[in-house]
Structure formats: C-alpha cells, structure tokens
Amino acid sequence: MTTNQIQAAIYARVSTEQQTETQTVASQLAALRLRVAADGLKLCSELTFIDAGYSGATLVRPALERLRDLAFANGVDRLYVHSPDRLARKYAYQVLLIDEMYRCGVEVIFLNRELGQSPEDDLLLQVQGMVAEYERAKIMERSRRGKRHAAKSGSVNVLSCAPYGYQYVSKADGGGQAHFELVLEQAQVVRQIFDWVGRERVTIGEVCRRLNADGHLTQTGKAVWDRSTVWGMLKNPAYIGFAAFGKTQVCSRRQRLRPIRGASPQPRRDYSSNSVDVSEWISVPVPKIVDENLFAAVQEQLQENQRRSRIGQRGARYLLQGLVTCKLCGYTYYGKAISNKSAKSKPKDYAYYRCIGTDAYRFGGNRVCSNTQVRTDRRAIFFGGDGIGNAVR
Structure with missing residues (x-):
C-alpha cells in the first residue's frame, strides 16, 4: 500500500x-x-x-x-x-x-x-x-489530602466558588491571602430571604415570586429565581460564618435514567458523588450574613414544609414521569392531575403528562416549548414518533 x-x-x-x-x-x-x-x-x-x-x-x-x-x-x-x-x-x-x-x-x-x-x-x-495508573491515583490522593489540610487551616482556596452574597478574592488581589468579601446588595437580599422564611413562614415558591417581582438577579445574572436555588441558599451554613467543605465524596459512577439536558450523552467522568453526613463537614470561617437563631428557625421551617408536603403523597403515581423527554426543547415530562370543572355533570379528574418547558412561570412568564400535554391513558403516543415526545428508555 x-x-x-x-x-x-x-x-x-x-x-x-x-x-x-x-x-x-x-x-x-x-x-x-x-x-x-x-x-x-x-x-x-x-x-x-x-x-x-x-x-x-x-x-x-x-x-x-x-x-x-x-x-x-x-x-x-x-x-x-x-x-x-x-x-x-x-x-x-x-x-x-x-x-x-x-x-x-x-x-x-x-x-x-x-x-x-x-x-x-x-x-x-x-x-x-x-x-x-499510579500517577493518576497519586495525584488524586495528594489533591484530596492537600485540600483537607487547607480547609482545616481555614483557607477558602479549597471551596469551589463563593455563594450568592459573597465575592471570592484571590491571593493576588488579597495581599497573599484569599478570602470571601461581602457583596452588600446581595447580602441584603440574603437577609430578606431568611426573614421571609424564618419569621413570616412563607414557602420557597412565594420567596421566588417576591424575588422575581422585585427584579433581583441571581448570581449567574438570571432574572428568574428557581426553587432549588433558594433551597440551596437556605441550607448553606456559609451565611452564619462557616462555609462547608467536603459535603460530597467520590463513588462509583451510577447509571443515569436519562441524559442530562444540554450535556453530552457520554459522561465525562467515570465516577459520581454522594452526600456526606453533616458531622463530617469541615468548616471554613467566612464573613457572617445572618444570625444563628434565624438560620436555625429556617431549618425548622424547611423540615416542617417537607413533612407537610409528604402528607398527601401516595408513592409514584405517574409511570413515565422524568423518563420521557420532549423532542422540541429537551425538558422532561411530569405528571399532573387536572379537574374538569366545566363538565355539566359531576366534575371529572384527568391526569396528564406535561412538558416542563410549557410552564411559563418557570421561565419568567414566557414558555420555552409549544408542545401539548398528553393524557396518561394515551401514553403510548410517546412512542409513536409524532413529534410530541421521545422515550429515553
């Protein structure tokens, strides 16, 4: 040749x-x-x-x-x-x-x-x-032990990023010592969020509505606040002056039920992460934003909200929820019960699979998908190739 x-x-x-x-x-x-x-x-x-x-x-x-x-x-x-x-x-x-x-x-x-x-x-x-193989294992172990030592010494270098309300100042800009610096406008928003939940006992959904109405931007610059974002802030001990290091640990890669939206179908890493018990976290001192008593009251309210939300639950009611993705926008379908109150006789309840992208409230009042919802008793339509949805499994 x-x-x-x-x-x-x-x-x-x-x-x-x-x-x-x-x-x-x-x-x-x-x-x-x-x-x-x-x-x-x-x-x-x-x-x-x-x-x-x-x-x-x-x-x-x-x-x-x-x-x-x-x-x-x-x-x-x-x-x-x-x-x-x-x-x-x-x-x-x-x-x-x-x-x-x-x-x-x-x-x-x-x-x-x-x-x-x-x-x-x-x-x-x-x-x-x-x-x-030896070099890879050695680098990973050295990095793990080095980060733990730095965290126990009070260095913020080991933290992945500064949460909302803070700004990370590097060693070069901080005179040889990296630290978190308060962002006054964001810190005020953090205090307001804790006041709403800890004192007024409002729900996380109501907190998001108030933040959206006031025009506050998230840390990434988004105008719409998500419930998971607010929940993560309310659980973050950094706001009482002790940022947590070592909240997760590496474990064997778990099988995904479906690809992550916008990500590669093939995972970039051969491992996953598990949550670590709070007693094993390492605290790194940072400036305090909220009072410890208010933080404790918020944690009690979150536990109460979680307990109440489980009262009416009866297990997995929708077979395909989270396993079916929309062909138009890539978001998943979820199950939702809707009552037909306009019926002449006795009102009848129907269950539907609905694309997350069609919920305007999740995206600042503008839906990102025009797909229609599908009744659960017609779920075979997901496999029909008519453009409504495509099953991952």
Whole structure:
C-alpha cells in the first residue's frame, strides 16, 4: 500500500476543563500533525478525533467511540496518538484498544515510543500503563489530602466558588491571602430571604415570586429565581460564618435514567458523588450574613414544609414521569392531575403528562416549548414518533 492510499487518523485527549480552556490539546495536535506530514501522509479533518475534558479512566468517550466504529468499518489504516496514557489511563484499557485496532488492521503509532512486537516492547507498554495508573491515583490522593489540610487551616482556596452574597478574592488581589468579601446588595437580599422564611413562614415558591417581582438577579445574572436555588441558599451554613467543605465524596459512577439536558450523552467522568453526613463537614470561617437563631428557625421551617408536603403523597403515581423527554426543547415530562370543572355533570379528574418547558412561570412568564400535554391513558403516543415526545428508555 502506497502512502497516498493510507488513511491516517490522529487521536488526542485532555482530562480537565481547565486543560480544555487553556488549549492544552493544541500541543498534542500540532505534534501529531507534524509526525503525519513527516511520514508523507495526508490528514483529513474528518479523521481528527479529539476528546476534550474526558477522563482517560473510562472508554465511553464520543470521539473514541467514533474512532472505534470507523476502524471496524476499515476506514482507518494508521492511528497516531501522542502517548499510551492519552489513549487510556488504565493499562487494561490500553491493551484492549490496541488489540482491537490490530484486529481491525489499524497500525497504532505513539509519538513517545515505537510500538514493536518483541516481549521487551510489550513489557515497556505494561510498565507505562501501570505508571500512568499510579500517577493518576497519586495525584488524586495528594489533591484530596492537600485540600483537607487547607480547609482545616481555614483557607477558602479549597471551596469551589463563593455563594450568592459573597465575592471570592484571590491571593493576588488579597495581599497573599484569599478570602470571601461581602457583596452588600446581595447580602441584603440574603437577609430578606431568611426573614421571609424564618419569621413570616412563607414557602420557597412565594420567596421566588417576591424575588422575581422585585427584579433581583441571581448570581449567574438570571432574572428568574428557581426553587432549588433558594433551597440551596437556605441550607448553606456559609451565611452564619462557616462555609462547608467536603459535603460530597467520590463513588462509583451510577447509571443515569436519562441524559442530562444540554450535556453530552457520554459522561465525562467515570465516577459520581454522594452526600456526606453533616458531622463530617469541615468548616471554613467566612464573613457572617445572618444570625444563628434565624438560620436555625429556617431549618425548622424547611423540615416542617417537607413533612407537610409528604402528607398527601401516595408513592409514584405517574409511570413515565422524568423518563420521557420532549423532542422540541429537551425538558422532561411530569405528571399532573387536572379537574374538569366545566363538565355539566359531576366534575371529572384527568391526569396528564406535561412538558416542563410549557410552564411559563418557570421561565419568567414566557414558555420555552409549544408542545401539548398528553393524557396518561394515551401514553403510548410517546412512542409513536409524532413529534410530541421521545422515550429515553
């Protein structure tokens, strides 16, 4: 086979979002393209596979999936990768992918070493794979222990971000010491929210309506407040002067019932997170916004609201709720009972599946979807392909 007949492909990967933003993957691509040109081959843009921000500890990556499918269809003759750990972080995955490429007739070339057929070459590949796994585990453990030590020392550097009401001041801007600084206008809104719930005993829905009516913007600049946002603020101990670190811990990746709206169908990480008991949280001192007694009263009110909301519940009443997504906007359907009070005889109750995107109150008074609701006794329409909805499972 001549050089003009060889179909060359390149694969590059970076693990973190920070590496993606700083264009770290560009250095890999430049080195790979130079090697392809030095071998006298032409590279098509369709044969450039990039997984930006995906962990090498999992094989479920969009570009890698396309590459494997193309190799199986005999669309690639030679694959260039910067190093084995860019292909996969685990040695077992490296061997699996290399063997799969060989069985498909694809020659794999790593820039940092030649891949031969001798026992010594196989041994070197094994050592590199095990070193890559060891380095990953070592980095993760060092990072975990370093963050815990910094949190116990009172450093706010370990916190992911400053909550609403605060502004994060870096070391460079804070004279060598990072800290949280109060945003006076937002802090006043926080105090008002706690007063409404702790003293007036209003619901979270009413809090959102009042915030929307007053024209307050969220931390991300949105004009519409969501109930989950307010709930998270009311549960955040940072407002009484003790920001919490270590509220979650890493665990094995759980299976998703459906893809997250607006996210990639393939998870970028091979792990999930679980909530940690409050007794295991590490408190980091920050400026206080609300009084401890008011915060405690709010927690009692939230527990009371939760207890009352469960009184009338009778378990899962809607089979497809949360499992069916709308084709038009991507939001899920939920179940809702509606009473037909206009009936001449006795009023009759109907149950419907309704798209979240059709609820105008969730989006500042403007619905984002024009799809119609479907009666629960006609749920087979979801599988009919008429544009109303598409079942994920």
